[in-house]
Amino acid sequence: MSDEALVTRLRDLLGKSAVLTDTDVTASYARDMMPLAPSGQPLAVVLPANVEEVQAVVKACAEAGVPIVPRGAGSGLSGAANAIDGCVVLTLTKLDEIVEIDPGNRLAVVQPGVVNLDFRNAVEKHGLFYPPDPSSYDWCTIGGNLSTNAGGLCCVKYGVTTDSVLGLEVVLADGSLLKTGRRTVKGVAGYDLARLFVGSEGTLGVITQATVQLKPLPQAPATLVAGFTTTEAAGEAVARIVREGLVPSLLEIMDASSIKASETYLKTDLGAGSDCQALLLGQSDAGGEVARRELAAIEQICTDCGADLAYTTEDLEEGRMLLQARRVVLTALETYGQWLTDDVCVPRTRIAELIRGCEKISSEVGLRIAVVGHAGDGNMHPTIVYQPDDEDEFARAQRAFDAILEVGLSLGGTVTGEHGVGKIKREWLAREIGPVGLRVHRQIKAALDPENLFNPGSMFSMT
Structure with a gap:
């Protein structure tokens, strides 16, 4: 089938x-938010309105031998949804129905095109809570979250996307519809195929529906902020919080560069002082006296570890202001130039070493590198700032990006905690999982997508 004939057939199928x-x-x-990732020119972009149309597109492309790249809103940061030349980009934003909310069983059935924040707001009306909250939660979609196994600020207590998934419906390479998982709390019948597809970046199938478990709506959070004159002291505080078995609903860290950028952007003073090298932000959504005890224990640990500032508030507006300083870091860094954010996860006891490593890399390449991250689970986001019209700076930014991954691996970490491998970390995935792990990945891919039509070249190559 020629390209022209395929386009004609797709129009007959979808309109x-x-x-x-x-x-x-x-x-x-053709591309997501990662400037380093390569992208190509698609043959066509299709917007199916239901699962039957998704199946029809997959069948048509399979017959024509044309690759398919599934796509959500394009908020990704790894190039996982980037087009390749001559592909069909399968955009799932029209599949945007919340099919069911079941308060009695604390679950929901949702299509991939639903925006994360819209879904959270919908279940909140039933007194329920959907935990995964990526920074782009006001425009990223559930399908993209599933495909990259997205995380967010609440991961320390509630886990990442896969921890909320009960079951999926997935269109396979032959156009058939696979139904995985269950609606029950427990279930061990057969392989856990749902978890296989979560985080597979569209390389194994097209997710068209998810059954997810929900949590009771948390209490309004109380917030803690603690400032440290050394990164090591902040790192020790995080390690002690973990050792003491404390599990706040949020525990974030900001380095000095991030603090300065946010304060300048928000035109506010976080109270950390000019000598502050690291800021911890924590929240507890346990409510009432339980939250007070939890944050009091964390505050005491921070003080014992040398915090110059340790402050807790139950005022919601003040808490929002403090958390906003963390959420606006990337936007704040745009005042200095283009940003390139990395995504490494290290053991929580080695966060300070990673930040120090980033400071060294910053000095070596001559570029600003700001580090923020989810201290509660060790997932850090070093962000490199460069001038996009300066080829030399862009090349140095690329070197810094890889050097950060090298440091992350050397500390016993992983090259991606939540953004995914995509098209920028393929060689790093191979280094991390080794030849046997890569062989198993290829075998699974070959079994489910023998013609290599789903998102070829993302995560790893088949040769």
């Missing part, structure tokens, strides 16, 4: 308006 071929339009669907 002309749901098949985009104008190159100016398709270019806007």
Whole structure:
């Protein structure tokens, strides 16, 4: 089947308006938010409206031998949804129905095009809570969260996306619909296929529906902020919090560069002082006296570890202001230039070493590197700032990006905690999992997608 014949067939299946071929339009669907990741020119972008249309597109592309790249809102940071030349970009934003909310069983059934924040707001009306909250939660979609196994600020207590998934419906390479998982709390019948597809970055199938478990709506959070004159002291506080068995609903860290950027952007003073090298932000959503005891224990640990500032508030507005300083870091860094954010996860006892490593890399490449991250689980986001029109700075930013991954691995960490491998960390995945791990990945891919049509080149190559 020729390319022209495939486009004609897709329009017959979906309608002309749901098949985009104008190159100016398709270019806007060709890449995500990661500037390092390569992208190509798609043959077409299709916007199916239901699962049957997804199946029809997959079958048509399979017959034509044309690759398919599934895509959500494009908020990713690894190039996982980037087009390759001649592919069909399968955009799932029209599958945006919350099919069911079941308060009695604390679960929901949701399609992949639903925006994360819209879903959270919908279940909140039933007194329920969907925990995964990526920084882009106001525009990223559930499907993208599933495909990359997204995390967020609440991971320390509630886990990442896969921890909320009970079951999936997935369109396979032959167009058939696989139903995985269950609606029950427990279930061990067969392989855990749902978890296989979560985090697979669209390389094994197209997720068209998810059954997710929900939590009771937490209490309004109380907030803690602690400032340290050394990164090592902040790192020791995190390690002691973990050792003491304390599990706040949020525990974030900001380095000096991040603090300065946020304060400048927000035109506020976080009270940490000019000598502050690291700031911890914690929250407890346990409510009442339990939250007070939890944060009091964390505050005492911070003080014992040498915090110059240790402050707890139950005022919601004050808590929002403090947390906003963490959430706006990337936007704040845009005042200095283009940002390139990395994503490494290290053992929580080695966070300070990673931050120090980033400071050394910053000095070596001559670029600003700001570090923020989820201290509660060790997932750090060193962010490199460069001038996009300066080729030399861009090259140095690329070197810094790889050097940070090298440091992360040397500390016993992983090259991605939540953003995914995509098209920028393929060689790093191979280094991390080794030849046997890579062979098993390829065998699974070959079993489910023998013609290598789903997102080829993402995560790893088949050769």
